[in-house]
Amino acid sequence: MVRAYAGGPVLGIETSCDETSAAVVSAVGLIGHVILSQDAHERFGGVVPEIAARAHLRRLDDVVSAALAEADVAPEDIDGVGVTAGPGLIGALLVGLNWAKGFAWAREVPFVAVHHMEAHLHANSVESPEATPPFVALLVSGGHTMLLHVPAWGDYRLLGETRDDAVGEAFDKVARTFGLGFPGGPEIERAARRGRPGVYRLPRPMLSGSDAPGDAAWFDFSFSGLKTAAALLAEDVRARKGDDGLERAVPDLAAEFQAAVLDVLVAKTRRALESTGCQRVLLGGGVARNGRLRERFESELGAVRVHVPPPRLATDNAAMIAHLARRRLLEGERAGLDLNADPAYPFPGLTPFRGTSCIPN
């Protein structure tokens, strides 16, 4: 018999991609948190699903034990469990989900499934309780790019999303064509610091002057063409100047690519703020670690309050999972042991944007 949630510490598990992570959140906040990033994927230039799943399986026990030790909480004092059920890599998700089910069943505590991107949205409020709706949110990760209006928790209005590649995916793939390592986001950011945008020119996709509010393209994104343009540019530099020439050009190429992406992200977010009248904007997902993105949001979006998660809570982590799971458990939610992982797990409460506003009427 599963007990009702008693309000005590909640264990969160995240294994959707290549971070094995466990966290403990109690009434006082985050008290234990361990993230183990798998570096076995570096030499493949991308995450290899089978390697990821096997690595989670090998390490999850130890990662949970370390998080519990840091929290100074014994397994029998855990009152509930939260786990990412999707979206993500199916093999990787199954490891975390089955671990969490086994723990919840053995200890007779309730467990809840968490949507990975909804958790990225809640990552800000793990340490900043004032990061609450209404707000506009930009979620930018390796797998997703979403612009949302959030009038209230659980009410997610989709303004725009990517039509092809996610922002993080574009960073990772372009880094590869520039001869940089994986993951590409931090590599491009580092190289861009030594370069100047404008030395080379890349397009700003979906920012055509002819778009107007109401057009489908107004809030949507597309990064696949930009990715190809960056690859062709790098090829052209290599053809004219050789490998050494390309290496010397990488800082300027990286600065231009980063500027092109950020121009689009800033412009679309500004449109969202104008359409909704929101005074608050939240960033979430791994790309939110980008320092230049943070700076530009703070300097270019006017007087609105910008919330950016601390770097450790921006990329994949179990703190955001435990935090959202505890909220759900307090609301009385439970998942059954028949719950399955789903690579396309639907975002709960997501509906199309239909002109909702932050301004009370």
Ligand code: KG4
């Ligand atoms: O949220 P996340 O950890 O995993 C997914 O849910 O996908 O995001 C990972 C993505 C990767 O594509 C990585 O290159 C990108 O976040 N990323 C960055 C930076 N740090 C990580 N992108 C741009 N600049 C960064 N500093």
Ligand code: ZN
């Ligand atoms: Zn993520």
